[in-house]
Amino acid sequence: MKRWLSFVLFALMAVALVGCGKSETPAAAEQPKQQAALRVGLVPNQAPDKIKAQYELFRVYLQQKLNMPVELFVASDYSGVVEAMANDKLDVAYFGGLTYVQAKQRAKIHPIVTEVDTETQTTKYYSLLIAPASSEINAAKDIKGKKFAFGDISSTSGSLYPRFMLDKAGIKVPDDLKNVVYSGGHDATAQAVQNGTVDAGGIEGRILQKLIAKGTVDGSKIKILEKHLVEGYPWVVRDSLDKGLEDKIVQAFLDINDPVLLDLMRAKSFAKVTDANYAEAEQEAKRLGLLNPKK
Known part of the structure; x- marks a missing residue:
């Protein structure tokens, strides 16, 4: 009987120890996981x-x-x-x-x-208003009543700052423009201006320079009307x-x-x-x- 009681007591102690070991698992699971990617x-x-x-x-x-x-x-x-x-x-x-x-x-x-x-040597770059080189448009104020291309509506240098420059010239968007086009990107805006599909457009200066350097856009067919510095x-x-x-x-x-x-x-x-x-x-x-x- 004593041997049997000793065996039961030992078994109960073993179960208790296993239970104590498991109680630490949730705490370990609470440790922050390393980010996968x-x-x-x-x-x-x-x-x-x-x-x-x-x-x-x-x-x-x-x-x-x-x-x-x-x-x-x-x-x-x-x-x-x-x-x-x-x-x-x-x-x-x-x-x-x-x-x-x-x-x-x-x-x-x-x-x-x-x-x-690389151009400004600062954290700022240029947003531009551009027009076809052969156009009679020579300044931002001349864009009034014309067809204008923005990039994506949420673009800084292709939407916000072109609006800013137009507004400074007394032109309200879209009321003072014949038509407003959203090209979706700076490269598409450059092409639209170069081809005369629109009368003028807003674009990031760095991207225009890259497109000209690659030969995607003919720089001789585009002129810069105005530019404004924009935080990077x-x-x-x-x-x-x-x-x-x-x-x-x-x-x-x-x-x-x-x-x-x-x-x-x-x-x-x-x-x-x-x-x-x-x-x-x-x-x-x-x-x-x-x-x-x-x-």
Whole structure:
């Protein structure tokens, strides 16, 4: 009997010890999981397939620097990237200034870096008003009553700042224009102006220079009417991203020194930015009705 009681007591103690061991499992499960992959979104300021191919070298670079998988996402339009960020489907996004101030109305995000422009040697670049070289339009004020092409409605240098320059010239959009066209991208706007499909258009200066250099656009067929400096495209992260990972991402940008990669990313180098750098874009977007745009 004593032996039997000893056996039962030993068995009960073993069960109790197993139970204690299991009680630690939930606590272990509560430990934060390491992020599987970094999801990076890019605005389609040109044809989406071109953008994804252009940034493949950057994806590989970032993946190596962070020692984790990096996935690229390019939507069919600017609002698609905003939607993806707002729905927590992206960790990092490359926005235009306008797209960023639109997105921050819906998502908890903040900018971290932007490119230093090779032309201006600052974090700012030019938005242009352009017209066919043979046109009688010679200044922004001459666009009144004409057919005008914007890029995507949420483009900073293809929509917001062209409106800003037109407004400064006393032209209200769309009331003072014969017709308004949204081409969807800077490359399409350049082609429309070159071919005379429209009388004038708004475009990013850097992209126009690239298109001319590639021979896609004939520079002799386009003239610049006016230009305005714009704060560079911000790389943005969601507020909830691990701070250590965010710091590594920022450092990865600051460390880029490969001339081929910098050229592909249209940058001399990269510099840190904050929300304050986009105060003008937000102010003008509110004034011109572009925080929640409708064509």
